[in-house]
Amino acid sequence: MLRGGRAQNPARSRTGLIDVHHHCRTEIQGGGRGGPGADWSPAKSLEQMEKFGIATAMISATVPADPFYDGTEKSRSIARGVNEYSAKMVRDYPGRFGMFAALPMPDIGGTLREIEYSFDTLHADGIGIFSGIRDKYPGDPIFEPIWKELHRRKAIVFIHPTFPFCCNNNLIPGVGGQMVEFDFDTTRAVVSLLVNGVLSSYPDIKFIINHSGATIPVLAGRIKDRMPAGSERKVPKGAMYELQKLYYEVAHATYPAPMAALRSFVPPSQILFGTDYPLEPIETTVNEMQTLKLPADLQRAIDRGNAERLIPRLRVD
């Protein structure tokens, strides 16, 4: 409808992009709405999607992560509220949005219930978690029941960065955590899932790693060489195998170096399009990607093809 008043749904386009890293920001989450994207609304998302030819955006929660991770009923109700809000967006604009549901970790019981509700009632496309759950990383053994359930459901799990709990924003005075700490925390999250055997024991979970894999593609060799003693039992196929089967989205990391690293690290099938809108203008991803002049088949796979395979309901025949 936005497209020149035509009744055709842009989501039915075979060429429209699928953005797997796109946020909703609601008052429900709390924690302030300052900063980029403070004036976000679903209409703004649709306007930007139209401008850049994005057919469908998968929405997930963004920072602050803490409101979800209080460990009590309070977080259960915040996660539920954000998920209901997202599901309504998906319903209100058919085909234009999908959702990765938020979970009230580390509350195991509340999380298991929210997984059930998100998939069975809200028909979520997957789950969105943050790199750190307050002072714990996602491979922590206490989360085992959650991974077991997500494996059973063959769930997509999108990992979004947050500030590392240890050091908040003070590690380098004057430097916001988003500059480098976000990517380091994503890396820690992936390493935590790797060394604790989550990636190898629950292979039916399809993890999407943000920002072209943060520092994973560059560090993978060093990670492999420094796996803790005894990890052959937990990770029998080795670190490289586990890291190379993950999905990686490219939001704000389509610069030549990270894309070269990512492309040499994983097969083309594992790379997905993402924008981090509204925290990041879509231009910073799309304009840089255009300068790379990727082979047409790879570009199509990133734009849409790989995501269609991952989320079959988005397929257009």
Add this chain to the structure above:
Amino acid sequence: MLSRPSPTRRDFLTTVAAAAAGLLSGAGALAQTESKPRRIDIHHHVISPAWKKQLAKWNAVRPIQGHETHQSYDAAKDIAAMDRDGTEISFLSVTTPGMWFGDIDETRRIVREQNDYAAQLVRDYKGRFGHFATVPLPDVDASLREIAYAYDTLKVDGISFITSYSDRWLGDSTFAPIWDELNRRKAIVYIHATAPGCCYYGNFVESVPGPIPLEFNSDLARAIASIISSGAAARTPDVTYIWSHGGGSIWAQRYINANDLANPTDPKSKMYHLRRFYYDTAAANDSLHLGILKLAIPMSQILFGTDYPWGSAAATAAGLQRSGLSAAELGAIDRENALRIFPRLRV
């Protein structure tokens, strides 16, 4: 309560009579050295069957330091040890690692079963146990409900906490309603050391095994600083705070300094609160720790505590006796100081 001790304990009755006579004659400390000392153990743990089961489950996920001792707790053995070592009454409390491992439903259930179990021991062994019930933090609403249940139904003597819950220390702003409620109830609060999420399971210092040697006392310092600097201490003048293990490393922190000792204590100062808090002697029963405590706080604030079943009254008392304390000071620690907190224990 104390007028009806276990009828099978004739020696205990004798002790009560002797010590009571001593008190009346104003020679309490002397009397205690001659007969059984009627100690009041303020730092004493109970591990209910439900909590044991929960700990075993999480110990299998990741080993918990001291786990064998959690599993060894037995109330009958506890009473036998108290009889042997001259402990009249022990105040039962929670200990590390608490009952929250991420599953808040489980936490609420185990806390309730633990509190009910301890309350049953108080009833079964009349006069031998006091009870500091515990709460299902970080769930503040459920903790407020548990506090009401503990006081109004179980008639407990106070509430016990661990110093931190994963990554939140006791003065955390989200916990403020709990302190307001405890102040309203003029609560006695017992706080046991633990290690926070950062440092519980890893080799934080490579050559030091587990969290007990360094992290527990560090976390006491964090929790004390958190209670003072958050303003919780100032907002709760009617709460009686009892910190385990001599307050841990708070005395060595730059958070306070010696000038505070020399000056009259300003009610707004950190030292004002540090001097009104109480501290127990568990693993602080030697001349070094007691020397520091005597320098920093009035003798009236030191209470006898053993950390049973990890420690014993006999070993704790033996350390105290080697610490250069006078008979009057030993008597104050063993019993007299606690009597001011619990007037009902006076015979």
